[in-house]
Amino acid sequence: MNDENREVDFAALGNGRVTSAVLEGVHLRKYFPVRQFKLVGPRNVVHAVEDTSLALYPGRALALVGESGSGKTTVARILARLHEPTAGTILFHGEPEKSRSDLKDYRRHVQIVFQDPFSSLNAVHDVRYHLKRPLRIHGHAHTSAQEMEQVLALLNRVSLSPAEQFIQKYPHQLSGGQRQRVAIARALAARPEVLLADEPVSMLDVSIRLDMLNLLLRLKDEEQLALLFITHDIASARYFAEETLVMYAGQTVEGGPSEEVIQRPRHPYTQLLISAAPDPLRLGPDGKSTTTLPARGEIPSLINPPSGCRFHPWTHCFLYGNGGADLAVNAQDSTREKAREQKADDSSTAQDI
Numbered sequence: 001m002n003d004e005n006r007e008v009d010f011a012a013l014g015n016g017r018v019t020s021a022v023l024e025g026v027h028l029r030k031y032f033p034v035r036q037f038k039l040v041g042p043r044n045v046v047h048a049v050e051d052t053s054l055a056l057y058p059g060r061a062l063a064l065v066g067e068s069g070s071g072k073t074t075v076a077r078i079l080a081r082l083h084e085p086t087a088g089t090i091l092f093h094g095e096p097e098k099s100r101s102d103l104k105d106y107r108r109h110v111q112i113v114f115q116d117p118f119s120s121l122n123a124v125h126d127v128r129y130h131l132k133r134p135l136r137i138h139g140h141a142h143t144s145a146q147e148m149e150q151v152l153a154l155l156n157r158v159s160l161s162p163a164e165q166f167i168q169k170y171p172h173q174l175s176g177g178q179r180q181r182v183a184i185a186r187a188l189a190a191r192p193e194v195l196l197a198d199e200p201v202s203m204l205d206v207s208i209r210l211d212m213l214n215l216l217l218r219l220k221d222e223e224q225l226a227l228l229f230i231t232h233d234i235a236s237a238r239y240f241a242e243e244t245l246v247m248y249a250g251q252t253v254e255g256g257p258s259e260e261v262i263q264r265p266r267h268p269y270t271q272l273l274i275s276a277a278p279d280p281l282r283l284g285p286d287g288k289s290t291t292t293l294p295a296r297g298e299i300p301s302l303i304n305p306p307s308g309c310r311f312h313p314w315t316h317c318f319l320y321g322n323g324g325a326d327l328a329v330n331a332q333d334s335t336r337e338k339a340r341e342q343k344a345d346d347s348s349t350a351q352d353i
Ligand SMILES: Nc1ncnc2c1ncn2[C@@H]1O[C@H](COP(=O)(O)OP(=O)(O)O)[C@@H](O)[C@H]1O
Pocket: 032, 033, 046, 047, 048, 066, 067, 068, 069, 070, 071, 072, 073, 074, 075, 302
């Protein structure tokens, strides 16, 4: 492990912590081969995640924010060890996670909750089955009495009560919110230290989203869970996560304490996300948003991504204006060079941000 690199990443996520990270992804990359019919020539790959680093701490939430296709789920799946990274390291309590043999043990500590509560539960099994299985697999319950006691306790922890009424229900008898609560209870059954929540509310009714987010926050505090909260809604990151990391087209473009990232975004993509997100605290006296949404460019292809920062083909790249002159995160020298070249080519359309 390269200590130098870790220092850079901690700086990006805000420092001065007393606790150490439970789980870290260091310089993660994931390329997916593309199915193609040509027999000759280079194989195309999707550059889904490009050099992303993050750290999760007990009792704290990190929001991973970005629009659809930016690579958020791929990062979560790498951290859950459902995908093998193309490059990069996962550190669990500072130790590299390499061998496949201790996967069961890893899963006990690192659990994932998926976006879609309708496909994450097995239609032919009842709630009790879903919860007792991880209890057995991870050796937390040895008798049926223990099992039943813990299943009921889990349901109560996710506020599905009276718990006795839920144990025999099948997924089709539950609402979306109730299913997601069962999925969270199933993750908790393993007694994890890390919970990776991949857009846990985006497929739920707007009216129940806040309850679900509050549940996750309560569990994070009560169980000192290290929480990765994936969302495309940057406004919710401010309320639910101590830190925020913004992803764009597979790259992390900005990270730090949520309040700072949202109140004083440096990268133009973060500014774009914020201006597009409804947040009552940012409304002006006339009730209108205080920021305007700059014109958008095209999202780059992930098969042949532009070199350097994937935002640079946009005329709103921070290097055109003065908004990001001191941006520290992922601003590599090569990126600056490329953007300057681009600016020289296309200065007539450049705008300040
Ligand atoms: N298994 C896969 N095979 C090929 N491409 C994939 C696979 N999973 C994701 N991708 C691609 O990787 C990119 C990032 O996807 P994803 O991580 O799901 O983004 P997000 O969760 O931010 O919407 C997308 O272009 C997506 O099509």
